[in-house]
Amino acid sequence: MSSERRPVPEAEDDGRPSVPAAIAVSVAVEDDTGIAEARDAAGAFLSRVQSEHGLPVSGRAVGVAQLVVSELVTNARKYAPGPCLMTLEIQDGTVQISVWDSSTVLPAILAPDPGRIGQHGLEIVTALCVSFAIHREPVGKRITAGVMLADDPGGAAAGRQVL
Template sequence: MEPAGQDEGQQLVERRIAVAGAFEGSEDIAVARDLARRFLTDVQAVHGLPVSARAMSMVQLAVSELVTNARKYAPGPCLLTLEVNGGAVEVTVWDSNPTPPAVLAPDPTRIGQHGLEIVMAVGQSFAVHREPVGKRITTAIVLADDPGGDPAGRRL
C-alpha cells in the first residue's frame, strides 16, 4: 500500500543535480570553467532553477581559482564536483596535497596569491576538509539574486 498522497511511480527521493570532472593540466582550468558554465546552463534550462548572471560568473570564478590552486600546489589530478543544494551550488575541489591552503590577510599591494580571498568573498561559505589522501575545499554560491535586487549571496 502506498502512503497517502503518493502517486504510483513517484520518486520518494529528489534527484541529485551534480556534475564532476577530473583535471590534470593547466590547460584544463578553462575546461573546468566551461564545465561549470554548461552545468549551470542546464540547471536553469533543464531543471528550471533560476541562475543569476552574477551566480554564473561567480561560480566560474571560484572554479577557476580553486582548480588553479590545486594544479599549482598539488601533484597529480584534481577533482571538481558541482552540486545544487538548497538554492546554492556547492563547488568542491579535491587534490592530493594534505596541507591546508594558507589564507592570507587582504593586502592590495601583494601581487598574486589572492585566489582564496576571492573565493571566500564570493561564496556564502568556505571549508577545508582533510581527506585520507589530500584535502577537499568547498564553497557555496547562491544561484539566484534576492527578489529585492540584492546580489546573490551577499548579506548585509
C-alpha cells in the same frame, strides 16, 4: 482536523525507497589546459540547471561560479601533484563547488593586503561565496565553496557564511 496524503516513494529492488538523483556533475582535471575546461563545464552545468530543472540562475551566479572554479582548480593544479577532481552540486539554492586534490597541506587564507602581489585567490573566493570550508580527506583535501544561484529581489548578492 485535516489530513494530508503524501505519496509513498517507490521501492528499489532491495526494498529501500528510491531517492531522487542529485543535480551534480564531476570533472577530472589532469593538466593545466583543464582549468579552462572546468570553468566552461561550470557555465554549461548552470545553464542546464536552469533550462532542464527550471531553477533560477542569475548571470552573476554563473560568473562567480566560473571565477571560483578557476581559482580553486588553479590552486589545486599549482600546489598538488597529479590530477584534481571538481564536483558541482545543487543544494538549497546554491551550487556547491568542491575541488579535491592529493596534497595534505591546507591552504592559508591571507588577510587582505592591497600591496601584496598575488595570492589573493582564496581571499576573493571567501568574499564572493555564501559558504566556504576546507576538509582533510583520507588522501589529500577538499575545498568547498557555495554560490547562491539567484540574487535577492533587490538585485544584491545573498549573504555569506564561513564554516
